[in-house]
Amino acid sequence: MDLRRRIRDNAFARYGLAIALAAFAVLLRFGLNAVFPPGFPYVTFFPAIVVAVYLGGMGPGVLCATLSGGAAWYFFIPPFMGFSFDMTVLVALAFYAFVVAVDIFFIDGMRKALDQLEDERARLRDLAESRDLLYRELHHRVSNNLQVAGALLRLQGQGITDADARHALSQAGERIEVIARIQRELHNRTGEPVPFRVFAEALLASAAAAAGARVRLTIDGGEQPLHPDQATPVTLVMLESFNNALEHGFGEAGEGEVRVVLDQSGLTHLLTVANDGASPPPGFDPAQSKSLGLRIVRAMAQQLGGKFEMAREGDWTVCRLSYAPKRD
Structure with missing residues (x-):
């Protein structure tokens, strides 16, 4: 996913990849020419187009399809090493154009859906990090405020002459400080219990x-x-x-x-x-x-x-x- 995103954000890389894939498909088709029987001029070009659309998008896919179609027409459709316009050739080209158009349409749609999904995941990750940060800050402030309240009660008790009242305020302050300590200890540094x-x-x-x-x-x-x-x-x-x-x-x-x-x-x-x-x-x-x-x-x-x-x-x-x- 990171490789596809880096290629997507660089126009030179996207279209350069499309040209490289078309060239590789031509060389591979020449290498397998003795293996394939007549009538399979496009067999190595379809995968190249699929990869070009998936990694680069519709524009690079169309470029790769155009270059691949021209190369197949020139090198692998009789008469070889030339462009002929008889009915058989036109039907083969029409079939190629139809298959390629369907591939590009669906794969580009899938690619856009994957990009949207990845963007949504990134947004949710950012929201989760913000939520955790706010939670930790709130947790920290609550603990500090409780500790301050406990200290104030104990400080207030020191200025009271009545022993029972002073003892009650001191105990109340101690309990509040205990609750503050509990709040700090209940969660780790990442906010997890x-x-x-x-x-x-x-x-x-x-x-x-x-x-x-x-x-x-x-x-x-x-x-x-x-x-x-x-x-x-x-x-x-x-x-x-x-x-x-x-x-x-x-x-x-x-x-x-x-x-x-x-x-x-x-x-x-x-x-x-x-x-x-x-x-x-x-x-x-x-x-x-x-x-x-x-x-x-x-x-x-x-x-x-x-x-x-x-x-x-x-x-x-x-x-x-x-x-x-x-x-x-």
Whole structure:
């Protein structure tokens, strides 16, 4: 396709190719003259005309057909080495002209259709590149704006004397900054969604480092990207469960093991975050807890139309989120 386009854009190349193809067809016909029986003067010229039309267009095709017809008439139609005008010759020339006209008409139409298709593909590629560029820019701006909003809330909280209000603003700012970080990690540099496991590792490692905790982290499953409408709530549930383990499970020691599993194999996806830290206090009910983190988890589970559970199983505190995945 690139060769045809380069020839199409150069008039000298188009018509030079037509002349070269006609000359080659003449030489080939001379070379095969002993093989062909009488009555086949045009057999090597038709392919040359087809190639000339396909690569160069109608004008070069007509030129190649004219040169080929004249050469066939002069060299290969009796009496040879001359132009005769009897009825047999005129019928043969009329047949040649008809076949050539049909070939040129259809092949030139096909060539134009291919050119239009290639131009349309190029236009769509440009549109796709522009769309991806705009998407990445929008994604970047949203993440930055969220981060700025979180920082402003935390800054505002520093000027408030009421301890509860200051703590609430600080927590709100932290959550907004978490959402901004999620937005940045959900997609790669080309704007394509990344598998859950990839960005989960980065987010949890960052959260552990920020808390100064020594966490042995294991992540299984999550080989597929999350649906865009579900990515933020699912990730927030994971982060809140992880932070709960750091704050309440590991306590001042700040050391323990966390296992994260996302099973995407069934009709219901299951996110599990388990830690080997201290167990919740006796009678603890996550559904009734006033903790901001657990309230966020319950809200995210409700948004997903799913279910969140938290229980002690042996030496592990296990948080589970089950939800039905969306399909595009």
